Amino acid sequence: MYSLVRPLLFSLDAETAHELTLGLLKTIQKRPFVLKLIKSIYRPGQWNDPVEVAGLRFPNRVGLAAGLDKNALVPDVWAALGFGFAELGTVTPLPQPGNPRPRLFRLPQDKALINRMGFNNRGADVAAERLRQRRSRDMILGANVGKNKDTPPQRAAQDYGRGVRALADVADYFTVNVSSPNTPGLRSLQQRDALVDILKTVLETLQELGMPKPVFVKLAPDLSDTAVDEVTDVCMELGCAGLVATNTTLDRSGLRTPADLLARIGEGGLSGAPLHARSTAIVERIRHRADRRLAIIASGGILTPRHAIDKIRAGADLVQLYTGLIYQGPALIAAVKKALRDAA
Numbered sequence: 001m002y003s004l005v006r007p008l009l010f011s012l013d014a015e016t017a018h019e020l021t022l023g024l025l026k027t028i029q030k031r032p033f034v035l036k037l038i039k040s041i042y043r044p045g046q047w048n049d050p051v052e053v054a055g056l057r058f059p060n061r062v063g064l065a066a067g068l069d070k071n072a073l074v075p076d077v078w079a080a081l082g083f084g085f086a087e088l089g090t091v092t093p094l095p096q097p098g099n100p101r102p103r104l105f106r107l108p109q110d111k112a113l114i115n116r117m118g119f120n121n122r123g124a125d126v127a128a129e130r131l132r133q134r135r136s137r138d139m140i141l142g143a144n145v146g147k148n149k150d151t152p153p154q155r156a157a158q159d160y161g162r163g164v165r166a167l168a169d170v171a172d173y174f175t176v177n178v179s180s181p182n183t184p185g186l187r188s189l190q191q192r193d194a195l196v197d198i199l200k201t202v203l204e205t206l207q208e209l210g211m212p213k214p215v216f217v218k219l220a221p222d223l224s225d226t227a228v229d230e231v232t233d234v235c236m237e238l239g240c241a242g243l244v245a246t247n248t249t250l251d252r253s254g255l256r257t258p259a260d261l262l263a264r265i266g267e268g269g270l271s272g273a274p275l276h277a278r279s280t281a282i283v284e285r286i287r288h289r290a291d292r293r294l295a296i297i298a299s300g301g302i303l304t305p306r307h308a309i310d311k312i313r314a315g316a317d318l319v320q321l322y323t324g325l326i327y328q329g330p331a332l333i334a335a336v337k338k339a340l341r342d343a344a
């Protein structure tokens with residue numbers, strides 16, 4: 001079915017297609033009989049293979065990556081499509097518009113995207129309110145938190161604490177996003193002192209609320225190996241649940257897309273197929289260093305079931321999809337679930 005819809009979506013500007021799709025999914029979510037129809041097509045329970053990770057029971061290992069549903073608009077649709085978990089956000093404490101458009105671009109020759117959205121979102125409270133109304137309870141829900149663009153780095157920890165406080169009663173786990181390339185200075189928060197400050201605030205906030213939920217840190221694929229080790233060590237020292245590896249990359253090497261087109265697109269994070277190898281190598285490195293002390297959610301370049309198997313073999317516990325959904329459609333979810341179950 002998606003092969004019929006895709007040419008239409010690809011004929012539109014990428015963000016317009018994204019908005020149109022989310023609008024349609026919102027309509028689906030509001031009508032129980034349509035949601036039921038979606039379930040009868042996608043059979044969300046099929047190929048489920050429950051697994052316990054970070055103390056949570058995931059119905060299967062395949063999740064939605066952050067950024068596709070930044071405002072937690074359609075959690076029940078993600079469950080109906082068969083995801084075992086969905087990571088919503090990134091949300092910031094205050095609403096913000098993000099960068100000027102155009103800010104999302106397709107690179108079909110590379111099965112990739114470039115985005116510089118810049119955390120456009122309606123704020124943590126709006127997302128939390130929506131999530132209080134969700135119906136499906138069988139899917140695990142992650143909340144990905146970030147900082148507002150205008151918050152100076154020395155006050156970053158407060159922003160993460162505020163996001164977690166707003167969403168503590170609705171999220172099953174949290175991801176601290178310090179790896180988006182589109183908020184100036186954000187990635188420097190991966191350095192030890194800044195990261196310790198943020199994670200202590202987040203973990204203390206959850207303790208204070210009496211809701212000690214698993215906390216993950218999302219890494220940039222452009223970190224040096226030493227920096228990856230350092231973040232891994234900080235996570236273990238402070239009692240984080242694990243890492244999400246990885247976010248998008250600034251690297252443009254080896255792309256088929258012509259250089260002049262890349263120059264016209266400009267800055268942003270690259271996702272999709274070209275990210276797979278580096279991202280998988282990071283998963284492997286973390287698993288080697290942390291052994292079983294941290295859980296790993298793999299994100300980056302899963303365009304086929306085979307890519308997902310690579311991630312699990314490299315040491316990931318769970319996988320997430322974003323760009324693969326844009327190129328392959330929602331049938332990719334069941335295909336990955338089946339492949340992972342068969343390969344287990």
Ligand SMILES: Cc1cc2nc3c(=O)[nH]c(=O)nc-3n(C[C@H](O)[C@H](O)[C@H](O)COP(=O)(O)O)c2cc1C
Nearest residue numbers: 065066067089090115247271272299300301322323
């Ligand atoms: C348009 C777009 C927006 C994104 N926004 C976010 C975000 O808000 N927070 C985040 O942690 N990751 C964000 N990401 C990164 C994805 O969650 C994912 O880590 C990355 O795209 C690599 O996976 P993929 O190759 O399967 O897309 C975004 C990615 C894209 C393509």
